[in-house]
Amino acid sequence: MSPFSGGGFGGIIPLMASLIEPRILKGFRDFLPASEIGRRSLVERIEASFRLYGFVPIDTPALEYAEILLGKGGGETEKQIYRFADNGGRDVALRFDLTVPFARFLAEHRADLPFPFKRYHIAKVWRGENTQRGRYREFTQCDFDCVGSDSAAADFEILLMMKNTFSAIGVENITIRINHRGLFNRFLDRIGCRDKSAEILRVVDKLAKTGRDAALAALTGIAGAESAARVLAYTEAAGGFEETLAVLEEAAGGPSPESERLSLIRRFMDDTGTSSSFVLDPSIARGLDYYTGVVYETFIDEIPEIGSVCSGGRYDNLVGLYSKEKFSGVGASIGLDRLIAALEALGKGRPRGAYARAVIACADEESGGAYQALAEKFRKRGAACEVFPEAKKLVQQFALAEKKGAEFVIIPGEAPLSGKLALREISGRQNRENLDFEEVLEIITGGPQ
């Protein structure tokens, strides 16, 4: 219960004539315990993985000056943003991603941060998008970046951390598809299409969706038939990493810092025994203009059709809106909602309604203190233990325990602390009698039943 000074809420109740329908905004969600426990468990495992790599968390305000979030333009972004005037007349907006606030954060705190700065940020963002495509208006982003080092080591660390983070959440078989935006631009330069880079990238980015013929037509419209064919041939280079790299390098006019960067990243993959998770794929474009180096998307091998679950790349001027100083960085983002959908599709997202595997049944309400004292003995040994407060019929308490997702009901006798205990195994519908505390502890903290 949180106090709100002046008490608008409490004071209103007696005056109410009619009820207000309890409902939430379209595109927003409540998370009931089973789904919230699952979400937290996922976030906890992701964070634990990031921390192993020395990445540290930051947080920024949900609400910022609209000017900061939108720049001085706006365009498409503006239509989808939650923007309003606050009580002080300030033009404010809810953040629509974690990238723009991070750019502002870097510019504002650059003197206090240790570079290369490796941070993660897991937080909600808001967009007033059309909800019909299964999109939400409030959703969770999970971003991680290393800023302040334009090195192959930093590029590779993000890729390695991606691979191992998926492993940490139980997804072993992924393919991370990599490309190099700078190498592609070098190629476009060579065929005289560098000035059409942004338009061409947008077509390539949609290649998988539109299909080859539509892409060729669109590219022909942009760059003419000959260049269009060459662009398409470039994006279709395939084979082993080195083989593909040799083709792209050749198409871009021979060895370059960009092809050497890819070659070094490839060597790092071998050094860490992770090569089999990575593919060099020149059709990976990433539509965002700010990428300048490696770009990548992550596909789950069993269900590639759901699309990339983790994407990112290198950028050389993230903070340009707010500072003349250049910050080169590399990072990626996991869309938590799509990932959860993916885990459910893989049968790995089993909802769990409870942290406590055991509850203590109540036979006598005056023994509430003794039940809690017994529960404390379990809790001190690390076993979460819920206590039921009311002396309902045992069958009702068994049913409630099951509804809560517990696995065991502990049934104390007349001397809860010192006497023998009975134990109900919920799934097996079996009771065991005359157990010691230690026996019960062993059972309720043991492996899955």
Added chain:
Amino acid sequence: MSPFSGGGFGGIIPLMASLIEPRILKGFRDFLPASEIGRRSLVERIEASFRLYGFVPIDTPALEYAEILLGKGGGETEKQIYRFADNGGRDVALRFDLTVPFARFLAEHRADLPFPFKRYHIAKVWRGENTQRGRYREFTQCDFDCVGSDSAAADFEILLMMKNTFSAIGVENITIRINHRGLFNRFLDRIGCRDKSAEILRVVDKLAKTGRDAALAALTGIAGAESAARVLAYTEAAGGFEETLAVLEEAAGGPSPESERLSLIRRFMDDTGTSSSFVLDPSIARGLDYYTGVVYETFIDEIPEIGSVCSGGRYDNLVGLYSKEKFSGVGASIGLDRLIAALEALGKGRPRGAYARAVIACADEESGGAYQALAEKFRKRGAACEVFPEAKKLVQQFALAEKKGAEFVIIPGEAPLSGKLALREISGRQNRENLDFEEVLEIITGGPQ
């Protein structure tokens, strides 16, 4: 890096003539790693404690229909709320506490929840308050409630969980001051002042701030001199729990369900050996109208002057705005920002800049893969390990490691994976040479240096 379709942000950069000043709204905060790690560590320990009691998390939208959050009235609340029309013309607002959304949540999902329902919710809330009193406009609330059981066991469980949660975060010496709103109302009934209950409670709630004389004057204005004196005498009853309870019971006209409830709660304290943490204090009022049973506030013994760090109580009709069904519940709320200030005052809030105690120095950028392979060996053994990507001078790498909050720098030789390692202890400014992997692992995972 999070993609935003249509790319407003990236596309703007080249058009920018002047820079935008990086700044945040007044009353809002960025959290840099050292403070964010501290906040997360605190929340993690609080959550771990809640989970031991079988409490489960939920989450609700940041943005709701204004009608839901404000009821049909508004009053003081409305002036402080972030309320606006969204792009679809809906009248929406950011949540200003977690209580009102929880009431709406209970009404909406009552058919799907197991009662008694024990939930916690730790999340940000927003209020456009005056920031001059050291208040923030975005802050974190931590609420926990048990709804659906009007029992002494449920009352007591919240109290026990409060005590042990403070213990879990390193605050052993707290005093939880308890009162019973219903018993006080019974007393007011007896002296003929029941109809002035809300006004009287507001005066009592401010007693400690205004002082005795001002309170007496205010009470006299409300209820006349004789009743005012009796009310003040009631709130000043002091002594041991039983002694005070006897005085209050007598003043309220003899034994009642309310005094028996307090008596049973007192017995539960004895049963769990926690009596010394609780005081029966009839001056605890809690200004909020919705409380109907026990109410309590928590003070840290070393620094009681900072005020209550965890407050709450029992209510019998939280959901009245949205449902005819009654939900009796009991709960409390921790204001995370005040708690953090308290921990800092106690010298317990040491900021920590890093999760990784060790970093691997870079001597040769082409060995980035081998450094990562070495780091993976440490990570697989549970030791977080950052890898530096650039071959700067060792003294610069030592300085960066220190700035990041690391304790050790691992210096690999020419064969990072198989060869001997050197180790720099940052605080002692000492190097050790010729160490095996296992020796280094033992040192960097050992106790504090």
